[in-house]
Amino acid sequence: MAQEDVFKKVVSHCKEYGFVFPSSDIYDGLGAVYDYGQNGVEMKNNIKQYWWQSMVLMHENIVGIDSAIFMHPTIWKASGHVDAFNDPLIDNRDSKKRYRADVLIEEQIAKYEEKVEKEVAKARKRFGDAFDEQKYRETSPKVAEDLAKRDALHERYSKAMNAMDLDELRQIILDEEIVCPISGTRNWTEVRQFNLMFKTEMGSTADGASTIYLRPETAQGIFVNYLNVQKTGRMKIPFGIAQIGKAFRNEIVARQFIFRMREFEQMEMQFFIKPGTELDWFQTWKKTRMAWHQNLGFGAENYRFHDHEKLAHYANAATDIEFKMPFGFKEVEGIHSRTNFDLSQHEKYSGKSIKYFDPELNESYTPYVIETSIGVDRMFLSVMCHSYQEEQLENGETRVVLKLPAAIAPVKLAVMPLTKKDGLPEKAREIIDELKFHFNCQYDEKDSIGKRYRRQDAIGTPYCVTVDHQSLEDNTVTIRFRDTMEQERVNISGLLGIIEDKVSITSLLKKLK
């Protein structure tokens, strides 16, 4: 299946099976805002649990908080968001469509890379078994030419972005002859800066009301609570504060479903450390976070680091963890070494000292910070895209199955009476009444067993149990496994033992060790 088709299918599957709906659906939706349905919310909660527990339960020196979305407006001045949380935007006069200038150029860079890959693929076909790929890449004049163009463009682009030279960004778009994908023309406006923060007003009278912002990241809620947590928790450096919560950005181009939303959720952890140790801790957190992702079993080849060349002015190292989505490798998580920028800024703007007294060194300093920041929704999307599969069965039928990690699946067990009579529904309910304290169970008695299995496959339920007449006699049921579709006769009393461990977040956490 073409990757583009996979993505389209995932989007419609999410809606059809109660995972993700467009917000305000009966009013035709609201741009780049989405709601999670009955299955989506369970899966999202499981992802959050996996993250939260891996941070807060697994690390003695990491604690959590839940700070408010509204914060003192000066915080966003101190953090730099009021002055610098901008994207460069450009409009096409013919289509009236708006684009991010940086994204247009990055896509152009990617095109040169795609061209190289196409050349290599063509040569591989031409030369067959005798093909020496490395040699070809090193010696082909065509490959060399494309790579040179890519590097030159990359250098020019980095320079323009570092200097935020808007005229130069526009000039690059013109020189590269980048066209609007809708109108096909090069009729571009100037490039302008656009601040991504949503504003609102707090206070009841027009005079007394002050402008406040919907937070564009959860991190600042952690920084401004650093002192509170450090003191009340008697935390010693190194230590971390974790938080999960909503963030809001008025994205210029919101597309690709829940990849880029205007209201989304972040899971962030700020790790406070001694100055000078940040590059070691940066490496440690890179490793730890990559292991967390790969622990889901989606295959190491689907992840990569993308180290930033253009660093924010306060950062001294930064990388993204990218996942192979159907539309290419994309950022799911950022890991940043933020120096002591945020805490120093809050010291300056609040006038409060945010120093840590290090008893070992017998001196005070403003701690440095390593940040790990992951979007819940992007994580959700990556899990969905990877798990969605269409399988050709022996009987010629196709089944759609979500091969979700069992611990992430919204429903863990479906219990199905073979018929709606003869006491089978009651027996099925008995099983659920016992197991519902341990994990999410679903009762299903409608349609044929085959159809019921398909329904559960489509939402990724790892186990189905069928109650039949024999169950009434000997307390056994058939358990069916989602991935292999194999069935086994087991005793009802053994179900908890078979299922519980496999579907728990604990099982995932134990594998991390």
Ligand code: ATP
């Ligand atoms: P991008 O370059 O894709 O805009 P970013 O580098 O601005 O992302 P960060 O500010 O580092 O993103 O935010 C950390 C994480 O928050 C990202 O890795 C992503 O998973 C998530 N995130 C950021 N913006 C959005 C959004 N608009 N919709 C959904 N998730 C988002």
